Amino acid sequence: xxxMVLLAVAGAVIAxxxxxxxxxxxxxxGRLHMRYLGFDRLSPAEQEQKIAAAKPKMPKIYGAQMxxxxxxxxxxxxxxxxxxxxxxxxTMALGFVxxxxxxxMVPVYGSxxxxxxxxxxxxxxxxxxxxxxxxxxxxxxALLASLFV
Numbered sequence: 001x002x003x004m005v006l007l008a009v010a011g012a013v014i015a016x017x018x019x020x021x022x023x024x025x026x027x028x029x030g031r032l033h034m035r036y037l038g039f040d041r042l043s044p045a046e047q048e049q050k051i052a053a054a055k056p057k058m059p060k061i062y063g064a065q066m067x068x069x070x071x072x073x074x075x076x077x078x079x080x081x082x083x084x085x086x087x088x089x090x091t092m093a094l095g096f097v098x099x100x101x102x103x104x105m106v107p108v109y110g111s112x113x114x115x116x117x118x119x120x121x122x123x124x125x126x127x128x129x130x131x132x133x134x135x136x137x138x139x140x141x142a143l144l145a146s147l148f149v
Contacts, residue, residue: 003148004077011073011141012066018140019065022133029129036118036126072134073141075100080145090146097142098135105134 024030034040039047076097083093112118113127 004074004081007077007081007141007145007148008070008074010144011077011137012069014140014144015069015073015137016062016066018133018137019069022129022136029133032122032125032129035122069137072138076138076141077145080142081149084146084149093146094139094142097138101131101135101138105138106131109134 021027022029023033025034039050042050079096079100080090080093083096084090109127109130113123118126
């Protein structure tokens with residue numbers, strides 16, 4: 001049980017690392033995300049002002065995101081470890097994880113695009129960027145969990 005909790009925490013850290021890289025301005029996905037946030041319409045001074053205004057809220061936002069990532073990674077760890085402990089091969093356990101991603105995470109991102117306020121010009125690239133980041137995250141957490149079964 002302790003191993004599963006530690007793996008879930010490690011999975012949340014993996015999610016934070018992937019998210020930090022994925023959405024950084026050094027990547028095409030990060031530039032797309034900045035456009036989604038409206039930074040492309042702001043002057044450099046306005047961008048700095050917006051960043052400075054958001055900084056005091058960041059610890060709470062990152063803490064909440066870590067909690068959400070912990071829930072996701074915990075679910076992936078349970079799926080993989082329980083599957084493999086019951087004799088199911090890793091490939092099938094990964095299939096369960098991918099199926100859960102496809103049936104739960106993809107619809108949430110899709111609903112956000114359909115009902116959100118995303119600019120239609122970037123809606124689908126943003127959708128595919130977000131689901132790709134989440135798929136990469138759950139697969140890496142699943143592979144990590146499989147090492148400790």
